[in-house]
Amino acid sequence: MPRRRMYINAWPMYIMCYNRTSVELKDACMTTAKNRLHKHFQLDAMKIKRVQKILQARTETDAIERALDLAIAEHEKNRLALHATERFAASGIDIKDVYGTLGG
Numbered sequence: 001m002p003r004r005r006m007y008i009n010a011w012p013m014y015i016m017c018y019n020r021t022s023v024e025l026k027d028a029c030m031t032t033a034k035n036r037l038h039k040h041f042q043l044d045a046m047k048i049k050r051v052q053k054i055l056q057a058r059t060e061t062d063a064i065e066r067a068l069d070l071a072i073a074e075h076e077k078n079r080l081a082l083h084a085t086e087r088f089a090a091s092g093i094d095i096k097d098v099y100g101t102l103g104g
Contacts, residue, residue: 048060057063095102 043064048063051057051067052060052063055063055066057066
């Protein structure tokens with residue numbers, strides 16, 4: 001019986017960061033040599049290899065940086081969605097529960 005691969009192929013992605021003071025695209029998330037610190041972590045080697053393969057990173061360091069960028073971008077997206085939801089709820093709009101699922 002042939003062995004099946006246990007990983008997922010994904011397209012490479014590049015996360016752009018926006019500067020809050022302008023609409024220009026910035027590469028603020030990309031780490032430069034002067035921003036790097038030498039740290040020691042005990043990490044699961046299989047997870048690193050899996051992330052490296054999924055994100056198509058050349059090195060383990062690049063894979064970890066990309067994974068951290070993804071986590072930061074996800075947090076920012078969630079923060080903005082929460083802020084928009086709070087503004088929408090505070091706007092005083094009348095929401096009708098047409099399906100009866102909101103309960104109340």
